[in-house]
Amino acid sequence: MNEIEKNLLKEVAELDSIPVGAYNIRSNGAPLMRNSTENIDIVPKTDKPGIDIFIKAGTKGESVHIPVIISQSGLKDLVYNDFHIGEDCDITIIAGCGIHSCGDQETAHDGIHTFYLGKRAKLRYVEKHYAEGEGRGKRVMNPTTVVHLEEGAHMEMETTQIAGIDDTIRKTEGTLNENATLIVKEKIMTTGNQFASTDFDVDLNGEGSSTDVVSRSVARDSSRQEFTSRINGNAPCAGHSECDAIIMDDACVLASPQLTANDVDAALIHEAAIGKIAGDQLIKLMTLGLTEEQAEQQIVSGFLR
């Protein structure tokens, strides 16, 4: 692995070296390194690019790292990763994609991740998207996450896109059975002429199921963002979605929340707020000795923490 690749790995998976436990590192469209453990089996797909990850029922406290790094400009990578998580598991999966592009051609990664969580399984899924490089070619990432939660399963998804990605369409779909919970925390920042679209579709099918989808974003320069969420309450359930955006410069943010209640006991809430940084916030930090630019930076980095 060269320095560029090492740096990408650090940015997206916070890895300085080869991770402990199960991992699969994909580099420039091909598997680079893979390790299965007693409880976690990583198997390459035979019909299409990607892997199946099987986690034995009852596995607790283990983690899986599956970073993707692309340093070859012009590459278009498509990968299907399926996660089969057994009943009563309690595990962490760290995914992420880093692109370093110094060429003039478009470089893209489309990752389609499907999660099957067994009954009472608990998962923390962390996903970071990052791109860098001097090239004029667009850096594109289109992650799709499909989540199936069995009775009592609990998934927390933290997804972050902070820098460098010119174009992204992020889709997340969830189907929840009885007493299942899906929590999503999304953080996005766009700059320059970047475009980010994020789309959530959650079906609350089981009694007692619940979801909380929270998106915080900052749109700077001439960038554009679109937030769409659809929560369908098909049973006695609880759904909450929140889109909170800071808009700066000449940016544009569109929020389209949608709630559908198909059950009289479906409790659904949406909150959306788009606005510039409040003048009072800037003034408060300036009275502490920060310049306006420093104050702005503090507010944005706190907001996206």
Add this chain to the structure above:
Amino acid sequence: MLELQHIGFKTEEGKDILKDISLKISDRFVAVTGPNGGGKSTLAKVIAGIYRPTSGRIIFDGQDITDMSITDRAKLGVSYAFQQPVRFKGLRVGDLLKLSMGKSMKMRDACDYLSEVGLCARDYIDRELNDSLSGGELKRIEIATILARGTKLSIFDEPEAGIDLWSFQNLIRVFQKMYEHTKGSILIISHQERILNIADTIIVIKDGRVERCDSRSAVLPELLGSADGNTEFCSTLLDKNQEVTRSE
């Protein structure tokens, strides 16, 4: 230390809020009081640099700061506590204290400043400065940020506004202690007799002008005496005073 020379402030609509205010502030504890709408808060904002005066000069430690930005005044040693502290999504109590100190902060430091205002650092340092904090909590944190700065001039705009009685009792103690320890000047806008009671000097601002500026012993009896004269400001003062006395 702070000198205001013929300060005037006119709104964009042309309304005169401050009219030819000249003051010299060098005492350790100066209270500014007077009826609502008289220009007290505007004066505090003019000193902090949030508003630019439309006429007059501001001299701080011999330096003309009239045209200086908020940031430069802050760096010179002016602190300003908001009447309504600002909420931030994402920023935490610890962040604000760290920025106030202007250097790296240890848990010990946070504990020093927060305990002064009756908050436990362990419970608060990681709390977001958002709607989950009550008005009273925010107010106390705001005061802690001023303590953490420890500057030559600390301005407080109605620290008693919007806080519960328990917080108020403690607030008085905080200011008493500040008075004992401050190396600079405290300028505090207040309607509260118990705060005015600690002041060396009391300034009464009414209709945008300095109506009175003298020692506490000269001004306070007049203010309390005129409470019977049914001025809105002084009856409020008396009511609140009685309320606080009753609860003790």
